[in-house]
Amino acid sequence: MNRTQWIVVLVFGALFLLLYLSFDLTPGKHREVEKQRAVAAVSTDISVILKEASSTLSADDAASVNVLLAAAEKSPDSAKASYYQQLSGLWYDFKRPDVAGYYAEQVALLGGGEEAWSIAGTTYSICVQQEKNEKIKAFCTQKAVEALEKAVSVNPGELRHKVNLALVYAENPPKDNPMKGVLMLVDLNEKNPGQPMVLTQLGRLAIKTGQFEKAVERLEQAVNADPGYVMANCLLVQAYEGVGMQDKAAAFQQKCNELSGRTVE
Numbered sequence: 001m002n003r004t005q006w007i008v009v010l011v012f013g014a015l016f017l018l019l020y021l022s023f024d025l026t027p028g029k030h031r032e033v034e035k036q037r038a039v040a041a042v043s044t045d046i047s048v049i050l051k052e053a054s055s056t057l058s059a060d061d062a063a064s065v066n067v068l069l070a071a072a073e074k075s076p077d078s079a080k081a082s083y084y085q086q087l088s089g090l091w092y093d094f095k096r097p098d099v100a101g102y103y104a105e106q107v108a109l110l111g112g113g114e115e116a117w118s119i120a121g122t123t124y125s126i127c128v129q130q131e132k133n134e135k136i137k138a139f140c141t142q143k144a145v146e147a148l149e150k151a152v153s154v155n156p157g158e159l160r161h162k163v164n165l166a167l168v169y170a171e172n173p174p175k176d177n178p179m180k181g182v183l184m185l186v187d188l189n190e191k192n193p194g195q196p197m198v199l200t201q202l203g204r205l206a207i208k209t210g211q212f213e214k215a216v217e218r219l220e221q222a223v224n225a226d227p228g229y230v231m232a233n234c235l236l237v238q239a240y241e242g243v244g245m246q247d248k249a250a251a252f253q254q255k256c257n258e259l260s261g262r263t264v265e
Helices: 003-022 027-055 059-074 077-093 097-130 134-154 159-171 180-191 196-208 212-225 230-242 246-259
Strands: none
Touching (some): 027 097, 027 134, 059 077, 077 097, 097 159, 159 196, 180 196, 196 212, 196 230
């Protein structure tokens, strides 16, 4: 080869070596890169959400938020949780459970434990139920799952955390597994037979999908197990109406009112 051809070969060889060394595609390395990208995406999402939510506040509400943020920034970690709790409550009052969930999560990250993760997860789950914006809904779904899984890991025996986790998947199921949340509840029912919490949620989802006979069956089981379970009694009104049993619906409407402390004129 002449001098020019040798130069071309050496240049291409150097480029190949550079690319080889720069892109280590071993499975572990690849997973780590993807994880870092995912974390970066979440950070970007919450920064955008916070900016958008802040722009909708009145001057007085914005001032209340900024006072708490400034206090939290100046405080040691041992005192920050109190300010984050207040911020979470404020944003919940502002009807922004996505932002309320974020500050509840900050409380949990400061070492709040099982209940703090549960509160963060259920706050995010309210966003999942109410949010119309698909990007925000997806963000809240991811964060609700993460928080509730942490609550479960701290206390695997607490059924409430597992039910709430299943409900997140039921509200916004993965595209490749649309029945995931329902199947999780069915599994919980098999492992914890007669638990009114699980039976009531199965009944609620049956109502949501128009399966009123199945809803009546599940909710009657829940009420038999716990006659004072408010949600089960109140949902039975809809379930009985769905199967055309108006007399029973009226009877449970009265019971629902009594149990929930409502009065009917």
